[in-house]
Amino acid sequence: MSANETPVLGPVLSAQHVTKQFRVAGGHITAVDDVSVDFHAGKVLAVVGESGSGKSTLARMLLRLMPVTSGTITYLGKDVTNISGRQLRAYWRDVQAVFQDPFASFNQFFTVGNMLSRSLKLADSSAESNDELIERCLGYVGLKPADALRKYPHQLSGGQRQRVMVARALMMNPKVLLADEATSMLDASLRVSVLNVLTDLRRELGLTVLFITHDIGQACYLADEVVVMEHGLVVERGTTDQVIFSPQNDYTKRLLADVPDLKGSLKSRR
Numbered sequence: 001m002s003a004n005e006t007p008v009l010g011p012v013l014s015a016q017h018v019t020k021q022f023r024v025a026g027g028h029i030t031a032v033d034d035v036s037v038d039f040h041a042g043k044v045l046a047v048v049g050e051s052g053s054g055k056s057t058l059a060r061m062l063l064r065l066m067p068v069t070s071g072t073i074t075y076l077g078k079d080v081t082n083i084s085g086r087q088l089r090a091y092w093r094d095v096q097a098v099f100q101d102p103f104a105s106f107n108q109f110f111t112v113g114n115m116l117s118r119s120l121k122l123a124d125s126s127a128e129s130n131d132e133l134i135e136r137c138l139g140y141v142g143l144k145p146a147d148a149l150r151k152y153p154h155q156l157s158g159g160q161r162q163r164v165m166v167a168r169a170l171m172m173n174p175k176v177l178l179a180d181e182a183t184s185m186l187d188a189s190l191r192v193s194v195l196n197v198l199t200d201l202r203r204e205l206g207l208t209v210l211f212i213t214h215d216i217g218q219a220c221y222l223a224d225e226v227v228v229m230e231h232g233l234v235v236e237r238g239t240t241d242q243v244i245f246s247p248q249n250d251y252t253k254r255l256l257a258d259v260p261d262l263k264g265s266l267k268s269r270r
């Protein structure tokens with residue numbers, strides 16, 4: 001199941017009319033409500049919205065970590081909503097994720113080198129090429145393998161830990177990288193460095209990136225397209241320029257009003 005083997009003209013990954021309801025005391029809540037969104041090859045799509053708007057629930061369904069209540073998820077034109085076993089494992093290699101707290105994903109007793117080679121072994125990668133692959137992927141995220149491989153997680157900064165997690169995801173040669181609040185715990189300068197790593201990867205590796213954030217500033221800095229969610233619904237979508245310069249929805253306008261210097265900083269970047 002690879003984009004190289006299966007040329008598909010449409011989106012790489014797609015959610016069609018996806019809904020998720022959770023049972024809660026006294027009824028249910030609709031965390032994601034009839035959401036359709038397409039992820040195109042080599043593009044960064046940002047999903048932005050305030051806490052509780054349904055971003056992570058949508059991500060978990062796309063990652064096939066949580067079943068949909070209704071709707072369809074397709075990958076390279078194939079329905080993956082209910083795949084299992086070997087097909088699901090292949091899907092999980094192709095669609096990799098990086099989450100908010102990289103510290104939680106580390107075993108504190110393993111060096112970065114141990115952790116990365118164990119991840120590769122678990123994924124059944126061929127043993128001979130592993131060291132080379134690990135070094136290449138650390139290079140992609142701007143870490144010097146000679147330094148990074150020997151380090152324990154507490155010896156890395158938050159930004160470095162997050163880069164190691166991106167490197168781990170890249171080792172699987174994914175087609176899609178999903179980053180759920182992956183830069184939220186970083187301070188401003190480290191955040192920019194991780195955002196720039198993601199931009200470079202999109203350019204160099206043609207990765208399709210799904211970037212989830214509550215921060216419309218980060219979304220617009222990084223993404224080609226922006227989808228805004230509120231209470232489980234998509235309330236706005238468009239190219240980054242459309243969303244910034246001619247937002248249609250009041251909620252989007254409110255989010256944009258919280259980042260007053262956004263237009264200026266984006267104009268100077270382009």
Ligand SMILES: Nc1ncnc2c1ncn2[C@@H]1O[C@H](COP(=O)(O)OP(=O)(O)OP(=O)(O)O)[C@@H](O)[C@H]1O
Pocket residue numbers: 022023024029031049050051052053054055056057058214
């Ligand atoms: N397992 C669950 N059981 C019940 N309700 C849930 C569950 N997971 C999420 N929810 C609810 O679904 C809604 C959406 O949650 P979700 O985690 O997707 O939001 P989010 O946009 O990722 O928020 P944040 O920015 O805080 O990460 C929330 O109201 C949340 O309380």
Ligand SMILES: [Mg+2]
Pocket residue numbers: 055056057180181
């Ligand atoms: Mg979330």
